[in-house]
Amino acid sequence: MTDPLTLRLQHLILATLKLDDVRPEELPVDEPLIGSPRFGLDSLDALELVLAIEHEFGVKIGSSEESRSALGSVNTLAAYLRTHAPGL
Amino acid sequence: MNAPAAVPRNPGPSWGYGFLLWAERWWPRWFFRPVLLAGTGVALAFMPVQRAHSRAYLAVVLGRPATLTEVWRHFFALADSLVFSLRAARGVPVRCVLAPEHAAAFETLVRSSRPALFGTFHFGGSDLLGYLLSERGRRVTIIRLQVGNSTDTRLLGERFGHQVSFLWINDPARLLFDLKAALEAGESLALKCDRLEYSARSEPFRFLGANRLFPFTIYHLALLFDRPVVFCIAVQETARDQLRVHASPVFTPDPAADRAANTRAARRHFQGVLDQLETLVRAHPFLWFNFIPLNPAATGGTLPPDSPPIQPACHSERSAESTAASPAPGANPWILRCAQDDNRMRGAD
Numbered sequence: 265m266t267d268p269l270t271l272r273l274q275h276l277i278l279a280t281l282k283l284d285d286v287r288p289e290e291l292p293v294d295e296p297l298i299g300s301p302r303f304g305l306d307s308l309d310a311l312e313l314v315l316a317i318e319h320e321f322g323v324k325i326g327s328s329e330e331s332r333s334a335l336g337s338v339n340t341l342a343a344y345l346r347t348h349a350p351g352l
Numbered sequence: 353m354n355a356p357a358a359v360p361r362n363p364g365p366s367w368g369y370g371f372l373l374w375a376e377r378w379w380p381r382w383f384f385r386p387v388l389l390a391g392t393g394v395a396l397a398f399m400p401v402q403r404a405h406s407r408a409y410l411a412v413v414l415g416r417p418a419t420l421t422e423v424w425r426h427f428f429a430l431a432d433s434l435v436f437s438l439r440a441a442r443g444v445p446v447r448c449v450l451a452p453e454h455a456a457a458f459e460t461l462v463r464s465s466r467p468a469l470f471g472t473f474h475f476g477g478s479d480l481l482g483y484l485l486s487e488r489g490r491r492v493t494i495i496r497l498q499v500g501n502s503t504d505t506r507l508l509g510e511r512f513g514h515q516v517s518f519l520w521i522n523d524p525a526r527l528l529f530d531l532k533a534a535l536e537a538g539e540s541l542a543l544k545c546d547r548l549e550y551s552a553r554s555e556p557f558r559f560l561g562a563n564r565l566f567p568f569t570i571y572h573l574a575l576l577f578d579r580p581v582v583f584c585i586a587v588q589e590t591a592r593d594q595l596r597v598h599a600s601p602v603f604t605p606d607p608a609a610d611r612a613a614n615t616r617a618a619r620r621h622f623q624g625v626l627d628q629l630e631t632l633v634r635a636h637p638f639l640w641f642n643f644i645p646l647n648p649a650a651t652g653g654t655l656p657p658d659s660p661p662i663q664p665a666c667h668s669e670r671s672a673e674s675t676a677a678s679p680a681p682g683a684n685p686w687i688l689r690c691a692q693d694d695n696r697m698r699g700a701d
Contacts, residue, residue: 282611306552308572311532315576328529 266293269342269352277338280316281309293338310335317341323348373438373507388435392428396420402427402643409646412560413637422638429638436588437479441507447594448484448586458582458599462490467535469581470542471570473629476639477588477595480508482542484586484595486515493534495519495543497550521550535577545570545583546642555619556650559626560633564647566626571603571618575611580604581618583625585632587639598632600625 266274266289274288277297297313298305305313313335314325323345325331334344345352375384396403406426410418418426440446450458461468462485470485470492472478482494496505498520509516519534519541521527534541548554551567559566574581583600603621605614633640 307527308552308569308576312576314532326529328527331529 273338273341276316276320280313295337297335321345321349376435388431392431396424396427405643405645426638430641440480441511444593449596451598454599454601457602461582461602462488467538467540467579469570469574469579471545471583473544473546474641475585477586481584481586482516486512491515492542493517493519493539497521557623557626559630562649565650566647575605575614578605585629587636
């Protein structure tokens, strides 16, 4: 069963990137978000997603290295948020 | 200012810029100009790739095969523009005259405190716009690909350094956050929007008789960060050290409209900008300083000159992904590809 934070992230990603034809549960949680042929985000997607995450969770993603790591997959993003926003 | 990583270089000898700078300053014009003319001939002879791209571009603009003399004039216009920039860089005052169309709105924006995105193209004296904006009191961050032997950029940066900073795109891993930081800090950005190489999002627009792909990233940034967009295209009048600047209307995202409506408005705006550019390109065909293949036709169709704005078919990496056109193998997905660069005659490799 998908945990609430992961599900929230899946919704957020789909809404931010306007992936209207994908259902949240279809969004793989362990596939790379950046550079994947199947689900490859470009840099503007990444930028938009980072802004949405900052707005939604109040967590600043402070460097390119952090964001590369955080946006590795839905799971890594959830782990990043748990680390940086312990209340989640 | 971020530090550049990989630094390509312009073709030509390493001493070329320094020599031009020195010769232009110390040689009398009656002697310098013939040397520049002859040097252009040498460049023409030793740059077959750029020569071919120039010929292909001129054939499109002129509607007939270009003569060798016309290709030489194209090369010479670039040399002349470079000398113009070098003169500005060494402190020769350059007068900036705004064409009346859209001038009032442009001046209002430039003199306001609102951060903005300033777009331009590799055309005429547009390289100097960032610096001239700074002379109007507008601090601006210029997004550029740094090349190893661009003396004019270095000198211009030194001259206008109090008002101008650079955001180098050579290090794509850092670019995203440097750009975000600049925008969040309220800086204005200046970037060129004609070359596809650094564009994450390109879309087809009517230009020079076809439906051609152009970078559209500047508008995505405008919508993400709620910034107005204005384009400026400058035609240099080298004999008078003067730039005639043609401003576009100002595009301002509408906070009351949704993203789709704003994007449609942005597309209409950019089509208007490109129409304006095309008028200038046809009037001054040798001032198009892209010695690379002309922006490719998106669908292969040719549009009539008075056709209405095309229906955009987003050509972003993401939308293309559904048709298996994912980023090229080895491509760095972090590159935010909408930038100006100072690699003037790329393609010589």
